[in-house]
Amino acid sequence: xxxxxxxxxxxxxxxxxxxxxxxxPATVSRVLTNSANVRSEKKKKIQALIDKYEFKPNTLAxxxxxxxxxxxxxxxxxxxxxxxxSMFIACEQAARAAGYTxxxxxxxxxxxxxxxxxxxxxxxxxxxxxxxxxxxxDLASDEEYVELVNRIMATTPMVITGKLDGTRCHVVRxxxxxxxxxxMEHLLALGHERIALVGGRRDVLSTFEKYQRYKQILxxxxxxxxxxxxxxGGSYDVDTAYRQMSELLEAGVRMTAxxxxxxxxxxxxIKCLKERGYRIPEDISVVSYDNTYMTEIAIPPLTSxxxxxxxxxxxxxxxxxxxxxxxxxxxxxxVRPTLVERGSSGICKHV
Amino acid sequence: xxxxxxxxxxxxxxxxxxxxxxxxPATVSRVLTNSANVRSEKKKKIQALIDKYEFKPNTLAxxxxxxxxxxxxxxxxxxxxxxxxSMFIACEQAARAAGYTxxxxxxxxxxxxxxxxxxxxxxxxxxxxxxxxxxxxDLASDEEYVELVNRIMATTPMVITGKLDGTRCHVVRxxxxxxxxxxMEHLLALGHERIALVGGRRDVLSTFEKYQRYKQILxxxxxxxxxxxxxxGGSYDVDTAYRQMSELLEAGVRMTAxxxxxxxxxxxxIKCLKERGYRIPEDISVVSYDNTYMTEIAIPPLTSxxxxxxxxxxxxxxxxxxxxxxxxxxxxxxVRPTLVERGSSGICKHV
DNA sequence: ATTGCTTCCGAAACCGATTACATCCATGAG
DNA sequence: CTCATGGATGTAATCGGTTTCGGAAGCAAT
Numbered sequence: 001x002x003x004x005x006x007x008x009x010x011x012x013x014x015x016x017x018x019x020x021x022x023x024x025p026a027t028v029s030r031v032l033t034n035s036a037n038v039r040s041e042k043k044k045k046i047q048a049l050i051d052k053y054e055f056k057p058n059t060l061a062x063x064x065x066x067x068x069x070x071x072x073x074x075x076x077x078x079x080x081x082x083x084x085x086s087m088f089i090a091c092e093q094a095a096r097a098a099g100y101t102x103x104x105x106x107x108x109x110x111x112x113x114x115x116x117x118x119x120x121x122x123x124x125x126x127x128x129x130x131x132x133x134x135x136x137x138d139l140a141s142d143e144e145y146v147e148l149v150n151r152i153m154a155t156t157p158m159v160i161t162g163k164l165d166g167t168r169c170h171v172v173r174x175x176x177x178x179x180x181x182x183x184m185e186h187l188l189a190l191g192h193e194r195i196a197l198v199g200g201r202r203d204v205l206s207t208f209e210k211y212q213r214y215k216q217i218l219x220x221x222x223x224x225x226x227x228x229x230x231x232x233g234g235s236y237d238v239d240t241a242y243r244q245m246s247e248l249l250e251a252g253v254r255m256t257a258x259x260x261x262x263x264x265x266x267x268x269x270i271k272c273l274k275e276r277g278y279r280i281p282e283d284i285s286v287v288s289y290d291n292t293y294m295t296e297i298a299i300p301p302l303t304s305x306x307x308x309x310x311x312x313x314x315x316x317x318x319x320x321x322x323x324x325x326x327x328x329x330x331x332x333x334x335v336r337p338t339l340v341e342r343g344s345s346g347i348c349k350h351v
Numbered sequence: 352x353x354x355x356x357x358x359x360x361x362x363x364x365x366x367x368x369x370x371x372x373x374x375x376p377a378t379v380s381r382v383l384t385n386s387a388n389v390r391s392e393k394k395k396k397i398q399a400l401i402d403k404y405e406f407k408p409n410t411l412a413x414x415x416x417x418x419x420x421x422x423x424x425x426x427x428x429x430x431x432x433x434x435x436x437s438m439f440i441a442c443e444q445a446a447r448a449a450g451y452t453x454x455x456x457x458x459x460x461x462x463x464x465x466x467x468x469x470x471x472x473x474x475x476x477x478x479x480x481x482x483x484x485x486x487x488x489d490l491a492s493d494e495e496y497v498e499l500v501n502r503i504m505a506t507t508p509m510v511i512t513g514k515l516d517g518t519r520c521h522v523v524r525x526x527x528x529x530x531x532x533x534x535m536e537h538l539l540a541l542g543h544e545r546i547a548l549v550g551g552r553r554d555v556l557s558t559f560e561k562y563q564r565y566k567q568i569l570x571x572x573x574x575x576x577x578x579x580x581x582x583x584g585g586s587y588d589v590d591t592a593y594r595q596m597s598e599l600l601e602a603g604v605r606m607t608a609x610x611x612x613x614x615x616x617x618x619x620x621i622k623c624l625k626e627r628g629y630r631i632p633e634d635i636s637v638v639s640y641d642n643t644y645m646t647e648i649a650i651p652p653l654t655s656x657x658x659x660x661x662x663x664x665x666x667x668x669x670x671x672x673x674x675x676x677x678x679x680x681x682x683x684x685x686v687r688p689t690l691v692e693r694g695s696s697g698i699c700k701h702v
Numbered sequence: 703a704t705t706g707c708t709t710c711c712g713a714a715a716c717c718g719a720t721t722a723c724a725t726c727c728a729t730g731a732g
Numbered sequence: 733c734t735c736a737t738g739g740a741t742g743t744a745a746t747c748g749g750t751t752t753c754g755g756a757a758g759c760a761a762t
Contacts, residue, residue: 013718024742029720036721039740056474060414061718064747069411080436089431089457101475104455106440123407124452238647267648274650296589297618297645299625364748375712380750387751390710412748415717 012053021046032057063125072320073121074104075114077133082292083262083309084132090313091130098321100127107134115148122152128320129158136169137162139205157323159316162205170323171332172315176209179305179337183259183287184217186303186339191348192257192285193223196248197230199241199265207261214259228253236261241268249276256348260288266302267294270344281346291340300343307337363404372397383408414476423671424472425455426465428484433643434613434660435483441664442481449672451478458485466499479508479671487520488513490556508674510667513556519682521674523666526685527560530656533690534610534638535568537654542699543608543636544574547599548581550592550616558612565610579604587612592619600627607699611639617653618645621695632697642691651694658688 014032018025023042030036031046038046049055063069072095076084088104095102105121107114114134121129129152135145137160146166149158159170187195197214200207211230218225228251234244241260245268248255260266266288270280278284280300288295291306312335322329365383369376374393381387382397389397400406414420423446427435439455446453456472458465465485472480480503486496488511497517500509510521538546548565551558562581569576579602585595592611596619599606611617617639621631629635631651639646642657663686673680 014720015718025719026721026743027741030741033720036741037739042740057720058415058718059475060411060420061747062720063411064409064415064749065718065720067747078440079430080433080440082431082433085431085436089429089459092455092457101454103452104443106443108440124410238644264648271648271650293589294645294648297615297622297648299622299650365750366748376749377713377751378711381711384750387711388709393711408750409748412717413750415719416748416750418717 011058012055014055014057017046017049017053017055021049067125069125069127070099071101071103071124071126072317072324073124073126073129074102075118075121075129075131075134076104076106078108079104079106081133082294083290083307086292086309087132087313087316090310091317092313094314094317095321098317100317100321102317109134111135111142111145115145118148118152122156126156127324129156130160130316130320131158132161132316136160136164137204137206139203139208141165141167157320159320159323161316168331170319170329172312172319173332173334174206174307174312174337175334176206177213178334179289179307180210180213181217182305182337182339183289184214186341186345187257187259187285187287188217188221190257190285190346193348194226194255194257195229196253196255196258198244198248198258198260198269199234200236200261201234202232210261226253229255234261234265236264238264238268238271241265242272243268245269245272255284257285257287257345260286263288263290263292263294263298263302263304266304266344267298270298270302280344282349285345285348287345289337295340295342298344303342303345304340305337306340308335311335362409363406365406365408368397368400368404368406372400418476420476420478421450422452422454422475422477423668423675424475424477424480425453426468426472426480426482426485427455427457429459430455430457432484433645434641434658437643437660438483438664438667441661442668443664445665445668446672449668451668451672453668460485462486462493462496466496469499469503473503473507477507478675479510481510481667481671483512483667487511487515488555488557490554490559492516492518508671510671510674512667521670521680522683523663523670524683524685525557525658525663525688527557528564529685530557530640530658530688531561531564531568533656533688534640535565537690537692537696538608538610538636538638539568539572541608541636541697544699545577545580545606545608547604547606547609549595549599549609549611549620550585551587551612552585553583561612577604580606585612585616587615589615589619589622592616593623594619596620596623606635608636608638608696611637614639614641614643614645614649614653614655617655617695618649621649621653631695633700636696636699638696640688646691646693649695654693654696655691656688657691659686662686 014025014028018028027038028046030038031043074088074091079085079088092102105117107117135142141164146164149164149167153168159172161173163171202208202211215225231244234240258269260269266286269286273280273284280286287303289305291304295302295304315333319329365376365379369379378389379397381389382394425439425442430436430439443453454477456468458468486493492515497515500515500518504519510523512524514522553559553562566576582595585591609620611620617637620637624631624635631637638654640656642655646653646655666684670680
């Protein structure tokens with residue numbers, strides 16, 4: 001019924017199985033790990049006992065013996081962000097499927113904690129570390145952090161979602177350029193030409209890339225670039241976007257569509273627009289990135305770019321496990337974003 | 352700089368420290384665990400070496416030796432729910448502060464996975480298990496699950512957020528009655544008398560209690576109870592609440608306020624009301640439970656009952672750790688909810 | 703100096719697995 | 733009929749700590 005003999009005092013060990021089967025512990029271990037041939041008659045007998053007692057070898061003892069913890073550390077900025085939560089879930093599933101355990105640590109945006117937890121994961125002897133959020137997503141590498149990561153990587157492979165120049169971290173990230181292409185194509189096709197880009201900080205890699213791509217696309221389409229449409233120094237939360245949008249409108253900047261850097265920002269933008277009597281999408285279209293459940297909550301529902309979290313998380317984890325198990329893994333992989341059209345974007349009527 | 356000698360091949364062991372300090376490994380262990388007196392002179396010397404090499408005892412070896420993993424399992428329904436995410440963060444912090452590691456598992460609402468993960472946590476030899484969501488929150492206990500939990504509890508204490516009759520699980524939960532009191536008091540004070548209760552299923556303990564308390568409060572105030580105002584068989588998501596609310600309105604049920612079972616439901620309700628031209632709170636007030644960040648996103652911002660997640664998570668973890676360390680812990684503890692007033696509730700004008 | 707207590711500390715057992723090495727046996731080749 | 737060969741298995745070392753046990757050292761009182 002239940003794993004191990006729980007009601008007894010001491011749990012079953014490999015020795016108990018060995019004794020009852022009339023073999024040595026080594027042989028039991030061999031069938032447990034399938035590491036060597038065992039006469040099929042004995043093998044069956046041993047297996048029967050393992051099943052009978054639902055014997056599970058002690059993780060610690062095993063780990064100590066073969067120096068493998070079968071554990072992967074996940075360093076996350078803040079799991080309360082639905083974006084990270086979705087990725088974690090995918091990682092967790094992938095890990096479990098491969099026989100690993102994922103250990104989650106949140107540093108809550110604090111750089112000191114970020115470093116501390118990274119060390120701590122390493123000390124716990126996780127076999128690989130996946131990090132999303134924090135200094136691995138910044139445009140410029142933090143020297144101190146690079147040094148730390150490099151020391152850790154001497155023994156433990158790391159997979160990150162951004163970049164960290166000066167390290168050999170494996171990277172699995174979203175193709176931000178393409179993410180911008182998708183939204184711009186969508187909006188341009190609807191006839192929009194004055195498109196604002198609100199939220200985010202350009203010292204974050206993905207945000208910077210979107211900004212660059214935004215300019216490039218305009219140029220490719222022969223459209224003018226108006227710096228007023230792309231305020232920097234925002235953030236990724238509702239309030240900041242609300243404020244930024246207010247400033248834009250108060251400055252008299254005209255636009256027919258807004259690209260929000262994420263769904264939170266979009267919510268702030270929508271709030272601001274509605275308060276001022278704008279209709280969405282009739283007067284102004286709003287689109288965003290992340291495709292979290294907020295998109296369904298918004299009125300109207302929000303057109304957003306989905307980052308395919310399941311696939312993303314699985315790629316992160318598969319990469320980590322691949323590195324652990326010595327498989328060849330490409331050092332940079334891209335996740336393809338996809339557009340999810342909803343009611344917040346529509347034809348531009350101001351042309 | 353960095354924990355352990357990372358760049359070297361082999362990490363430092365207690366033997367290395369012992370040798371360099373000219374003492375036995377046992378003595379080093381004693382200062383490490385502070386388990387016995389060591390002449391202060393030697394102690395200092397040993398401590399200096401520990402600091403110098405940033406030596407961290409191998410977790411697995413230590414765990415194997417003293418049969419303590421210093422790990423606490425957290426079984427969660429789905430961390431993507433911001434409610435659970437906040438609780439997990441609080442648990443994680445409390446665990447870390449006490450020298451434990453929290454291991455998170457999500458069963459995503461699947462009962463089979465729920466049981467499997469519970470067993471798996473036990474097999475991993477976590478020292479205690481905290482569960483939120485799933486069958487521990489149901490009104491009626493699932494027999495099969497009770498049996499499983501009882502076997503696990505023979506060796507591993509469990510702390511849950513609801514109840515599980517037939518087990519000795521420790522309980523830390525929200526005072527649902529009080530949570531209802533708070534909202535009803537708030538609405539009654541504003542003059543509302545026809546108050547709908549939308550969302551949730553009454554086979555969930557907390558929802559059932561709220562429903563019961565709702566009726567009781569009406570009675571205490573001499574107000575009539577109209578079953579039409581309290582549809583059952585809902586859920587905790589946006590869409591279901593949206594549908595339920597639509598049905599209510601189409602059936603011609605009149606009301607001046609709606610209590611949503613959680614913020615998600617509230618969002619569905621608001622959406623429904625707005626689509627039909629109702630103004631909030633002028634025509635109908637909407638209030639809810641959970642006080643997640645959705646409350647700030649809503650237009651108008653949502654009056655909601657906060658469950659004090661930090662305190663809640665910390666209580667859960669402190670209880671778990673207390674049980675592990677053999678302290679006396681009361682078997683049922685209640686978390687006090689608090690009201691957060693925002694713009695979605697206002698004076699009843701229909702009197 | 704002897705006795706009696708503590709206090710301090712080292713040797714060795716132990717936690718529960720994996721695995722290197724040695725041994726044994728069976729089999730097919732010569 | 734022997735010998736080489738290789739598969740199956742057991743013995744024992746090992747992983748890196750903690751902990752029991754008992755001896756040695758320190759100190760006060762006699």
